[in-house]
Amino acid sequence: MHIEWYQTVSLVFVITQLYFLEFIRRNNQHNLKRKDKDSLNDYRPNVYLTIPCKGLDTEFEKNISAFFKLAYPNYHLSFVVESEDDPAFPVLSRLKREFAGQTKALSVQVGVAGVSENACQKTHNMLHSLKFVPEDTEVLAFADSDARPLPEWLGSLVHPLKQEKKVGASTGYRWFIPIDGNIPVLFLSILNAKVAQILGKSRFNQAWGGSMAIRKDLFYKLDLHKIWQTCVSDDLTLSLQVLKAGYRIRYSPLCMVASYEAFTWKRLFDFIYRQLMITRVTSPIVWFLGVIASLFSVCGSWGALIYGIYGLANSLPSAYYALGTSLIFFAAMSVRAYWRQKTMQNLLYRYREDIQKYSIYDITLSSIVSLFMIVFLFVSAFGRTITWRGVRYKMISAYRAKRIRN
Template sequence: MFFDLALVFLCIAAVSQFLYFLLITSNHKDFVKRYNRDFKEFRPKVLLTVPCKGLDMGFFRNILSLMRLDYENYNIHFVVESESDPAYESLQRIIDRCRDDMPAGFAKVLVAGISKGYSQKNHNLLHSLRFAPHDTEIYAFADSDTRVSRLWLAHLMYPLRNSKYGVSTGYRYFIPARRRFSNLALSSMNAAAAQIMGKSKYTTQVWGGSMAIRKELFEQLNVANLWQKSISDDLTLSAAVRNAGYKIRLMPRCFTVTFEDMSWGQLFEFGRRQMLITRVAYLRMWLWGLFCLLNHFLGVWILPVAAAVRFAMGENDAKLFAAAAVIHWASLIYRTYMRRRTFEFVLGPYGGYVRQLSMWEFLLNPLWLALMLALILISSFGRTICWRGVRYRLNGAFDIERLNR
């Protein structure tokens, strides 16, 4: 009897959650269309900081996209750990080559040195801000492995004209550099997470590869002090902004693309690292993700099996489980279809890649959900990560130990 009640409860929970995400998906589509226009009325002075380590795939075109934005009032700091980094000379060459035709006021390469006790990325970001021009109004941040549209910065600035928004942000879409299942898994899992961002305050977080904050608020929240103790730039900033009563605004046109080619080993390392950082830096978000993925797994794999078993046993509630499984799968199909439509629209010239990937995403979605659940469960164990060649031990949200130089 207890087992039967538990199954019914799980059945209702799974269906309820999928209907909730179905609503978010529909709202996200409308949200994306509403913000698809040019924003030219708010052009504050911006310092754009881009931390770099090594030569990412498509590095030249990525950097070029950041230097040729349709925005006349910004400066760029590219920051590396040392001059021995391959990115250092490449950045110098790109800047020299493009100096005469870039709209940015200036572009510089800064050498930050080795971090002590916190993430190298945060160290690079803070080093850049120490050399910010005195008239800077907005701090913006991007990653060197992302490629942005010409209107990216203008859209990133738009929400910050309103003081109720603490941070504006975008997100990324992974595009496989070549067709292999590990790349398809990476793209599909990332797109599923990106699809629910934007409309609901519970599902919108700051993403460090595309974010901006007013300089005044950055200093008011003492973000520099928080970054000097933490592994994460974006999750730490998300918590600080929300705790201070400000909102986070995701801008659809601030989505970026990242061309990536990962083996299965690299994918598991990347996925575990992202999940583990979330568990340490923002436990509530990690627990929410675990709860949602468990329900997803229940709906995809357990409900159909339960329906078949109950039917074979001649139980009257077999129809209930069958109906729940049908609702679950129908919502999954709809969400996959809307994901394709949304990102075709958002990514503009790169929308063709979304169309090419959509068939595989649709056919293998249940496998990707199981893989995401496996990654978040694996991240429950251990405290050590490797990030861009540097190993860290995450003792706590603000207790980070660098293990190698």
């Protein structure tokens, strides 16, 4: 029996797509089961939680207040800004006073790190905070000021570190929620959801700086306190060091955080470009795999659709195979979007209504957003200069960057 080339190509695309669909289905099931394990209360080490701040994020006070309300008994809370002139400083100082006696945090401090002379202001702030870590601290945890965690977030974040010989770091991830239907953030939330769905029982787990933890002794053993002095990315360099040392990075589903945002289109493009640029320089293999996956998705859906229409117009026998492949790809994208939306509504239960309000856009527009991802990846293939919270940096390597004076 003779098999035409287009039959082979179609079969390969469909089988690969169905395999990925099954992977996502199992991953969602795993994360829902994992949620209950990571919420156990049998491991409660002393934790030092650092949150670097610069400027006032959207709904800044609500985000910061959530860290005061964590249901964890043994943690120190440290906020750090560049200077007292930062708009975040007076707000943090006021919240510290307001929550005095109402938080389970053993101590709360608002530090001033000064201007970074070498690399990223964020890592500079974080290293300044670590100068004040109590001796009895076992775990270092980090979060971003645009994140809003659940009360059980910290307990779930440190629980995977109980497996000292296997797990080097634990992490969560963010879920963007548009404020008042903000379209740029709605667009971003769909892109971001495609990444979030991969985290779980996967070798592709990477630590995310807005929700990550590592044992204190391992942090210093891996020389992260030295690496962070000259780099831009706190999380990707941590991931590189942890994986290089032979440890795993465990994703904890209850460590997903909500990020309520309202962007302008310019801020959206700057954000996506910066994230992809940092990934390309710091972890080029991950970036390249993202390019391959995006190309595969677009070729199997839009590419096959366009070719199928062309084939019908020219009476090509391959047209029906192309259209069938396209239909399967579009359907699979919608099914995956539906699954991840349902999973996230379960994990971020406090924000279920807000997530549910915009879930239909992910389900129906996911394939269209994929087209734009190709464009962003292409643009991020060039240059090494990024702007982060008003400061420009030139990325020289994964471990080295230079602050550009304005």
